[in-house]
Amino acid sequence: MKKEYSCKIEQVQHIHEDTVYITIGCQQIADNAVPGQFVNMSCSYFLKRPFGIASVNKDKGTFDIGVKIVGKGTADIASFSAGQTVNVLGPLGNGFDLSSSDKFILVAGGTGVFPINFAHEILAQRGVRHVVVEGFRNKEQITMCSPEYVLTTDDGSAGIHGNCCTGLDTLIESEIEGATVLCVGPLPMMKAVGAWATGNGLKCYVSMEQRMACGIGICLVCVCKVKAEEQGQEFNHVRCCKDGPVFPYEEVVW
Numbered sequence: 277m278k279k280e281y282s283c284k285i286e287q288v289q290h291i292h293e294d295t296v297y298i299t300i301g302c303q304q305i306a307d308n309a310v311p312g313q314f315v316n317m318s319c320s321y322f323l324k325r326p327f328g329i330a331s332v333n334k335d336k337g338t339f340d341i342g343v344k345i346v347g348k349g350t351a352d353i354a355s356f357s358a359g360q361t362v363n364v365l366g367p368l369g370n371g372f373d374l375s376s377s378d379k380f381i382l383v384a385g386g387t388g389v390f391p392i393n394f395a396h397e398i399l400a401q402r403g404v405r406h407v408v409v410e411g412f413r414n415k416e417q418i419t420m421c422s423p424e425y426v427l428t429t430d431d432g433s434a435g436i437h438g439n440c441c442t443g444l445d446t447l448i449e450s451e452i453e454g455a456t457v458l459c460v461g462p463l464p465m466m467k468a469v470g471a472w473a474t475g476n477g478l479k480c481y482v483s484m485e486q487r488m489a490c491g492i493g494i495c496l497v498c499v500c501k502v503k504a505e506e507q508g509q510e511f512n513h514v515r516c517c518k519d520g521p522v523f524p525y526e527e528v529v530w
């Protein structure tokens with residue numbers, strides 16, 4: 277199936293000083309994307325940049341991404357405007373299996389709120405029980421947070437003072453029991469959330485946002501280690517772009 281498209285930018289919203297939310301026209305990506313998948317998008321510099329799909333609108337034939345400026349590629353993308361054309365490769369990666377459970381706990385840190393938003397939308401459409409826990413450094417960084425979410429900030433400037441695990445500790449037994457945890461965020465945060473899930477007897481899936489280049493499994497820039505005791509060795513190398521980015525927490529060599 278064709279995966280690279282020339283797409284029109286429909287809308288660019290500056291949601292924070294350093295973050296933009298971009299709506300891009302592409303019927304094929306809107307029709308085929310599942311939560312946890314990502315796109316690799318062109319900018320003015322060498323190599324495309326990967327972004328989790330934050331939402332899709334099949335009727336309008338659009339999908340959304342949220343982009344936080346961290347370097348020259350993301351700064352360039354944040355300067356794009358509606359009407360401009362970009363090359364987009366996607367949808368890429370495996371995504372979350374949302375049929376694996378009838379109850380979920382979605383946990384997002386930083387830009388993880390974008391892919392987690394897509395998972396929330398699909399679960400809400402399907403009427404699947406879930407809670408969302410979001411963690412940010414401070415109130416200025418809060419993005420895509422709904423009043424019914426559990427909100428935490430590291431400095432206590434909004435919501436619960438603490439990190440995502442502090443937020444998870446406030447969940448009640450009926451929200452926790454039998455749930456599957458889906459988590460996207462910085463590595464230390466995903467490691468801590470995975471340990472929390474394991475401690476509560478829950479299955480946890482994490483999205484490994486490694487540095488990427490090709491995005492389609494060729495260059496091996498994005499490899500990470502997963503346990504491979506069943507194959508008689510300590511670990512295997514896997515490509516986060518093609519074999520992931522979603523992996524069971526307990527399989528990742530942290």
Ligand SMILES: Cc1cc2nc3c(=O)[nH]c(=O)nc-3n(C[C@H](O)[C@H](O)[C@H](O)COP(=O)(O)OP(=O)(O)OC[C@H]3O[C@@H](n4cnc5c(N)ncnc54)[C@H](O)[C@@H]3O)c2cc1C
Nearest residue numbers: 325326327328343344346347348349350387390485486487
């Ligand atoms: C599967 C996946 C999904 C992603 N989803 C989003 C998203 O929804 N929204 C978003 O804003 N960002 C997302 N990222 C991160 C985003 O791709 C990087 O921030 C971006 O490629 C940096 O490009 P740059 O040229 O601006 O930065 P560079 O100049 O290349 O680097 C600037 C800084 O960003 C860090 N960085 C570069 N690449 C990554 C990366 N892959 N992950 C973490 N840090 C990185 C560098 O270590 C450096 O500190 C995702 C990454 C992956 C792999």
Ligand code: FES
Nearest residue numbers: 489491495496517
């Ligand atoms: S980014 Fe090239 S193999 Fe994953």
